Amino acid sequence: MRSVSRLLSLATLVFAAGVLPATAQNYHVTATYKLGGDGGWDYLTLDTVGHRLFVARQDRIMVVNEATGALLGEIPGFSRAHGVAFAYAAGHGFATSGGDSAVRMFDLNSLAVLKKTTAAVDDDGILFDPATGRIFTMNGDAGSASALDATTGDLIKNVDLGGKPEFGVSAGDGKLYINLEDKSEVVEVDARALTVLRHWSIAPCENPSGLAIDRAHHRLFSGCRNGMMGVSDAVAGRLVTTVPIGRGVDANRFDAGTQLAFASNGDGTLTVVHEDTPDKYTVVSNADTKRGARTMEIDLASHKVFTVSADFGPVPASQPGQRPMRPPVVPGSFALLVLEP
Numbered sequence: 001m002r003s004v005s006r007l008l009s010l011a012t013l014v015f016a017a018g019v020l021p022a023t024a025q026n027y028h029v030t031a032t033y034k035l036g037g038d039g040g041w042d043y044l045t046l047d048t049v050g051h052r053l054f055v056a057r058q059d060r061i062m063v064v065n066e067a068t069g070a071l072l073g074e075i076p077g078f079s080r081a082h083g084v085a086f087a088y089a090a091g092h093g094f095a096t097s098g099g100d101s102a103v104r105m106f107d108l109n110s111l112a113v114l115k116k117t118t119a120a121v122d123d124d125g126i127l128f129d130p131a132t133g134r135i136f137t138m139n140g141d142a143g144s145a146s147a148l149d150a151t152t153g154d155l156i157k158n159v160d161l162g163g164k165p166e167f168g169v170s171a172g173d174g175k176l177y178i179n180l181e182d183k184s185e186v187v188e189v190d191a192r193a194l195t196v197l198r199h200w201s202i203a204p205c206e207n208p209s210g211l212a213i214d215r216a217h218h219r220l221f222s223g224c225r226n227g228m229m230g231v232s233d234a235v236a237g238r239l240v241t242t243v244p245i246g247r248g249v250d251a252n253r254f255d256a257g258t259q260l261a262f263a264s265n266g267d268g269t270l271t272v273v274h275e276d277t278p279d280k281y282t283v284v285s286n287a288d289t290k291r292g293a294r295t296m297e298i299d300l301a302s303h304k305v306f307t308v309s310a311d312f313g314p315v316p317a318s319q320p321g322q323r324p325m326r327p328p329v330v331p332g333s334f335a336l337l338v339l340e341p
Helices: 002-024
Strands: 028-034 044-047 052-065 071-087 092-097 102-107 113-118 123-129 134-139 144-149 155-160 165-170 175-180 185-190 195-201 208-214 219-224 228-233 238-244 249-255 260-265 269-277 280-288 296-299 304-309 335-340
Touching: 028 280, 044 071, 044 296, 044 304, 052 092, 052 335, 071 102, 092 123, 102 123, 134 165, 144 165, 155 195, 175 208, 195 238, 208 260, 219 249, 219 260, 228 260, 238 280, 249 296, 260 296
Parallel strands: 071 123, 123 165, 165 208, 208 249
Antiparallel strands: 028 335, 044 052, 052 071, 071 092, 092 102, 102 113, 123 134, 134 144, 144 155, 165 175, 175 185, 185 195, 208 219, 219 228, 228 238, 249 260, 260 269, 269 280, 296 304, 304 335
């Protein structure tokens, strides 16, 4: 009987270890930091060396202390700021400015803007590719990706993608993967040759925006505006499965340490999905955030999730035949939210 009991105890421990990640990672808001300031917002990007969050705010980039929420500085001069990427070896940061089709290169220490480079119309998402040492922007209306030299900031080439890109990720091996919002596709790009390798459909996942990657298992997580996350096999170039998420997604992240994929949704939820196996996924929870908190960032060391939003006033009345008006942002209410399991 003692042997049987030990076997049963061992089996229970193994079972618990298998299900624990999917049941224990219920994220919730643990801190809220009022940042204030006017203007809309877009992507958050974590500087893992300086432990700073870079938050795009329409005409500037806010730089915030990750631990305290204190404002450390701002980078001005943008027209519809979108995203930030870092080239640590070069000591440079890069930020997109969609209103003037520009990329601004800045010094990571002083935050001083060093160069302004024209990319292409509606440059939006941005990433650093470690395999080539290049910066890439995703240019929505231009239907292209721009490659820049991370040392000089010079434009190398605009790559025609055959659709409107929203966000992209680097596989770290010289390949990029980019969502095409208008085609509901993922496009694979050779970051060295600067050519398109292939496309594949992620239907029924429609209008993908945010994108994340599990590099170990070659899985891509596309957040789609019709309330689902599409999981793709980047090697086979095919959709594996979909899982339900909240509405209004605009960013996705993946935490290899917990095998969790995240979608930040404008409806005020953070969808948390566990990768049970590379082909099987379970929705763990839909954590409450704040309406409008559609973008996010994650600290892979602490597993903290960051998102931003503001308070909104009543929706103004619209005239007959007009599109519904958006609710106004309450002045000074913009805030950083920190979520932990």
